[in-house]
Amino acid sequence: MAKQSVLVVEDEELMRSILRRLLEDSGYQVFTADSSETALEVFSGNDIAVTLTDIKMAGMDGLQLLDRIKTKDPEAMVIIMTAYSSVDSAVAALRKGAYDYVTKPFVNEDLIQTIKNASLQRELFHENRALRRELNRQYSFTEIIGQSKSLQQIFAVVQKVADTNATVLIRGESGTGKELIARSIHFNSGRAAKPFLAVNCGALPGSLLESELFGHMKGSFTGAIADKKGLFRSASGGTLFLDEIGEMPLPLQVKLLRALQEHEVTPVGSSVPVKFDTRIIAATNKDLEAEVTENRFREDLFYRLNVIEILIAPLRERRDDIPLLVRHFAAKSARNQNAEEKNVANDAMSALVNCAWQGNVRELENAIERAFILSGDEIDLASLPPKVRSAGGHSYASLDAAGFRPTLEETERQYVMEIMAAVENDKTDAAKILGIDLSTLYRKLKRYEDI
Numbered sequence: 001m002a003k004q005s006v007l008v009v010e011d012e013e014l015m016r017s018i019l020r021r022l023l024e025d026s027g028y029q030v031f032t033a034d035s036s037e038t039a040l041e042v043f044s045g046n047d048i049a050v051t052l053t054d055i056k057m058a059g060m061d062g063l064q065l066l067d068r069i070k071t072k073d074p075e076a077m078v079i080i081m082t083a084y085s086s087v088d089s090a091v092a093a094l095r096k097g098a099y100d101y102v103t104k105p106f107v108n109e110d111l112i113q114t115i116k117n118a119s120l121q122r123e124l125f126h127e128n129r130a131l132r133r134e135l136n137r138q139y140s141f142t143e144i145i146g147q148s149k150s151l152q153q154i155f156a157v158v159q160k161v162a163d164t165n166a167t168v169l170i171r172g173e174s175g176t177g178k179e180l181i182a183r184s185i186h187f188n189s190g191r192a193a194k195p196f197l198a199v200n201c202g203a204l205p206g207s208l209l210e211s212e213l214f215g216h217m218k219g220s221f222t223g224a225i226a227d228k229k230g231l232f233r234s235a236s237g238g239t240l241f242l243d244e245i246g247e248m249p250l251p252l253q254v255k256l257l258r259a260l261q262e263h264e265v266t267p268v269g270s271s272v273p274v275k276f277d278t279r280i281i282a283a284t285n286k287d288l289e290a291e292v293t294e295n296r297f298r299e300d301l302f303y304r305l306n307v308i309e310i311l312i313a314p315l316r317e318r319r320d321d322i323p324l325l326v327r328h329f330a331a332k333s334a335r336n337q338n339a340e341e342k343n344v345a346n347d348a349m350s351a352l353v354n355c356a357w358q359g360n361v362r363e364l365e366n367a368i369e370r371a372f373i374l375s376g377d378e379i380d381l382a383s384l385p386p387k388v389r390s391a392g393g394h395s396y397a398s399l400d401a402a403g404f405r406p407t408l409e410e411t412e413r414q415y416v417m418e419i420m421a422a423v424e425n426d427k428t429d430a431a432k433i434l435g436i437d438l439s440t441l442y443r444k445l446k447r448y449e450d451i
């Protein structure tokens with residue numbers, strides 16, 4: 001296990017070095033500060049288990065420091081050192097949330113015991129929090145639905161890479177489930193009890209994104225009224241999901257690359273790099289190779305991110321997932337609305353299987369939610385959006401709005417999949433309707449998976 005860190009705040013140099021020696025001998029990693037101001041900096045930049053602070057110091061005193069630390073981290077463990085004569089202020093410190101106090105001169109063993117208790121208490125806090133998170137996870141973790149060969153391959157990769165720290169780049173059109181896959185990597189990993197934080201790199205202007213990611217020091221720009229840790233460090237022990245990575249401005253790409261290489265970030269307004277232990281998953285719907293060619297995305301960063309690549313196929317290329325997804329979303333709508341589950345009519349299902357779904361799974365999910373509300377006892381053709389309905393009517397010749405003409409094989413596949421959906425994947429029934437024998441159907445299905 002890594003050493004616990006103790007921060008010693010003491011303005012007398014001799015006392016500082018005595019404490020350092022004592023604590024180091026007891027197996028702690030020791031940081032020291034000769035003032036509250038310095039202490040705050042050290043505290044924000046490091047994972048401090050216990051802070052041991054003198055109460056009387058020039059400038060900000062120990063009680064004020066306690067306040068500041070508690071605002072930053074309400075669970076921080078602070079022990080106050082006070083002269084025997086000023087026990088009153090020690091009591092004030094306890095009221096302000098100090099863990100305990102020790103009076104000077106102190107007995108070494110007593111001090112060590114107090115620090116030990118404090119760090120144990122802190123671990124308990126953290127374990128508790130992890131348990132709470134685990135509970136949340138059970139409720140918030142969405143199931144990933146799919147039986148297509150391409151999705152099965154993705155599941156296998158997720159299992160394999162989850163417990164490594166490898167950077168993963170998830171690619172796919174909008175609405176294909178990139179964030180869902182990112183979450184499932186996190187929740188299948190040893191990091192599951194720690195945070196999963198997500199940021200959309202396209203949603204913030206460059207300077208804001210920088211301090212969001214890397215943090216900033218108080219006063220480093222107008223509006224920076226307090227120190228900010230930044231997502232890289234807030235997600236420490238967990239996973240940071242960099243969504244729409246293709247939108248990241250070039251100057252920030254340089255900093256991101258450095259962060260990934262050195263495992264440390266330098267907050268805005270600081271010159272002191274700070275280590276982090278955060279797994280990075282990035283996602284994009286852009287053609288990053290093209291962005292590299294156009295000099296809009298750094299090639300070195302691209303290779304750094306692309307250690308493991310997961311490519312999620314558009315829904316129209318894995319239509320065998322559609323019937324499952326439709327039933328999943330219909331059941332979800334029923335739950336959300338406290339209603340009875342509804343059947344999906346055969347013609348509605350074939351229209352759903354045939355639709356082009358430019359918006360992929362998200363669009364399908366919305367369509368089903370809408371249909372669930374609009375329909376009667378059964379989700380029928382009439383309850384589907386017009387675009388989907390028309391895919392059912394004259395399906396084979398007009399695959400999508402772009403006027404794309406499918407090949408004979410694609411048309412055949414579409415027809416076969418439509419029949420499969422209509423008979424709920426019962427291959428014997430499907431073969432009968434199609435007028436082919438079962439082994440031919442198996443062969444065809446196998447081939448479609450490779451298209």
Ligand SMILES: Nc1ncnc2c1ncn2[C@@H]1O[C@H](COP(=O)(O)OP(=O)(O)OP(=O)(O)O)[C@@H](O)[C@H]1O
Binds near residue numbers: 173180181285361
């Ligand atoms: N295989 C799946 N099983 C169940 N739900 C899915 C699946 N794929 C996607 N979804 C659902 O579809 C919606 C869109 O997924 P998600 O937000 O992960 O897509 P995305 O690729 O990140 O999209 P965007 O590029 O637009 O951000 C979500 O509600 C998600 O739960």
Ligand SMILES: [Mg+2]
Binds near residue numbers: 178179243
């Ligand atoms: Mg997304």
